Structure formats: structure tokens, C-alpha cells
Amino acid sequence: MSTPVLPPLRDMLASLIAINSISSASPQLDQSNQPVIHQLATWFELLGFKVDLMPVHTTHSKKLNLIARYGEGHGGLVLAGHTDTVPCDEHLWQSNPFQLTERDNAYFGLGICDMKGFFPLILEAVKPLLSQKFQCPLIVVATADEETSMDGARALVEAQQKLGRFALIGEPTNMKPINMHKGIMMERVVIHGSSGHSSDPSLGNNALDAMYYVLGDLIQFRQQLAKQFNNPLFTVPSPTMNLGCIHGGDNPNRICGSCELAFDLRPLPGMSTENLRESIQKRLALIAEQHSIDIEFNPLFPSVEAFETPAQSPFVQYCQQLTQHEAESVAFATEAPFLNALGMDTVVLGPGDIAKAHQPDECLPLSRINPFIKILQRLIHHYCITSPNVQTT
Incomplete structure (x- = not known):
């Protein structure tokens, strides 16, 4: 099987950063996420994923969730993230927030770590694994409006969407697994x-x-x-x-x-x-x-709701093994409780730093990109390519 040709990683990151997908309680600032979703759909379909788009009913504009599946069967791994960003004060940025900029050994742009940048890293991670047989599916979920209402995640729960057995959310956590946060x-x-x-x-x-x-x-x-x-x-x-x-x-x-x-x-x-x-x-x-x-x-x-996946969960333990960090708690909220409500053990783990999110000059260190891609590859191999018995541990 020939490896599909995707744009280079930097180009994919730049394409997503260039799209304004701000979600806001203010209708003057709120933007649809549809252009981001359609761009992601194109890339995942190129890799052979089956892509479904889910309409999300929000207050101001038409929005979508994306659910992209590779492989068949039960169980499997979900890689989830949101496609919206917070508003920004452009005049406080050193560079255009809607233009990917490289300086000081980091990429800068609105949403680069929180969390549009997660999706090109998934694409980069899975691409070399497609020649192997997937015993269980890999499901990528991209949601709408996490930064405001979490309507995208709520729509998944309302539909009782059948996803996988384990879920990783790529929010910025400094490469450390998070298994609990407050509501x-x-x-x-x-x-x-x-x-x-x-x-x-x-x-x-x-x-x-x-x-x-x-x-x-x-x-x-x-x-x-x-x-x-x-x-x-x-x-x-x-x-x-x-x-x-x-x-x-x-x-x-x-x-x-x-x-x-x-x-x-x-x-x-x-x-x-x-x-x-x-x-x-x-x-x-x-x-x-x-x-x-x-x-x-x-x-x-x-x-x-508050979120907790027990520390004894095999998924939490495996994420600890991969990162060489004990699972921790954080103060900020994520979509994790909604994925838990769908029956998945969920861990929040991403390469960004929450201190850089929602701030001028949001950035992602270049030094974390390849190590995080390797973590994703090991997760995909462990939960999707090896024996399906792993999925029900």
C-alpha cells in the first residue's frame, strides 16, 4: 500500500491557523468552524478514513463535529480535540495570530497549542502506520465550541455516539497525562x-x-x-x-x-x-x-461536570508509561467528562503549555513535536494494531 501524499506538517499547521474559527458568546466575534472541519475531512479522507460530519446546533452560527474512522470492529482508540479558538487581541501579538510564524524554536499562531495543532500531529503520526493491519479502529473526533458552550461534545453525548474504548484529548498539558479536573x-x-x-x-x-x-x-x-x-x-x-x-x-x-x-x-x-x-x-x-x-x-x-478516570485504569497506566510522568490533576475544564459519559477511559495529554493558551503569542515548542508524534504512534499501535484483547483490558 503506497503512502498517501499529505501536505508537509508545517503547511497543514499553517492552513488551520489561517482559518478564523473563534467561538464566542458575542455574535460579533463568533465564527463557524465549518472551514476547519472541511479541511480536516479532506486530509483524513486522503488517508482512507471514513469521515462523518455531525451538525451542531449553536446560538450564533452553523457548526460541525467531525468523526473520522480508520479500521473496523469494536473498541479502539479515540483521539479528540476542538476546532475553535478563543478571541484574541491582535495588537498585543508580535506577529499575525492567523499566520503561522516560526521563531525562538517554536511555532506561533492562534490555536497552535489550544488546540488546532493537535490534528496535523495525528495525521503525521498515523501516516506511516497505514501499511499495517488495524485490529481495532482509530477514531478522530474534532468538535465545535469547546471554548464557549461545549455544544459539540454535548451533541456527541445526546446522540449517544458510538466511538471507542479509550480516548485521548490533546489539550495542552506539557506532555503530562491528566486524569482528573474540576467541573x-x-x-x-x-x-x-x-x-x-x-x-x-x-x-x-x-x-x-x-x-x-x-x-x-x-x-x-x-x-x-x-x-x-x-x-x-x-x-x-x-x-x-x-x-x-x-x-x-x-x-x-x-x-x-x-x-x-x-x-x-x-x-x-x-x-x-x-x-x-x-x-x-x-x-x-x-x-x-x-x-x-x-x-x-x-x-x-x-x-x-468534574472529570476523573481512575489511576488504576490500564489506559492511564499506559499513558504514564509512555510519558514517564505520573498522572496529575489540572484546574481547567475539558471535554473529558463528556467522553467518559460515553463509556471511555479518558486521558488529557498534549504537547502544548496551558500557560501559553488564551494568551498573546500562543506557541508550541518545536522540540515537543516529534516526541509527541511518537507517543501518538505508540498509542495507535498498542490500541489499534496489536491484539484486540488489549481493547477490553
């Missing part, structure tokens, strides 16, 4: 009181006064969570709650008629976001009753 909830509390002249409090119902009790109760709840839940494998071992922003009232001599609070809560593995929201709702309902005021409570976006 994230972003919530909003809106208190609707009634305004009136400040000279007589009986003329209204002050929403700011009620918010004082809400703040106190949430702080108390945060302290309770910190006492009840603890995981020393995290740098910050307890769940956290950040009271992020508050707005209310319009003038010092008017009773505050409305007040709004937004906060985030980051639960540990084993904590349910649904249970946390129910607990908060009950506490707010009691305050609303005590102060005869209306309190509205709703999420700013659907929550992401």
Missing part, C-alpha cells in the same frame, strides 16, 4: 425588589438588602463545601466558589429595585452539579420567603 458552574442570582424614595423604606423592598443575606449564605455554603469535600491531588484541594460580579440599583436616593450577582463554582470529582444547584436553590428560596422578595436563579451556561 465548572457559572450561575446568576437576580433579586427583584421594588424601588421607592429612600426617605421611607416602607415605600419599596430593597433588593440590595436581600442580596446582603444571599451573599452571606453563599459564603457560608462555600465554607461548608470546603469542610465536606477535599482532594489533596488538586493544587487547591477543595471546591471553590468565586463571587465574581454584582450590579444593582441606579441612584443613592432610590430604594434598589433590582440586584444581580454572578458567580462560579468549581466542584471536585464525585460532586454533582445538579445536586449543588438544588442545594443553592433551596437556600435562596428560604431567603426569598423570609424577606418577601422574588429571587431568580439560573445558570449562565450549562455546567461541565
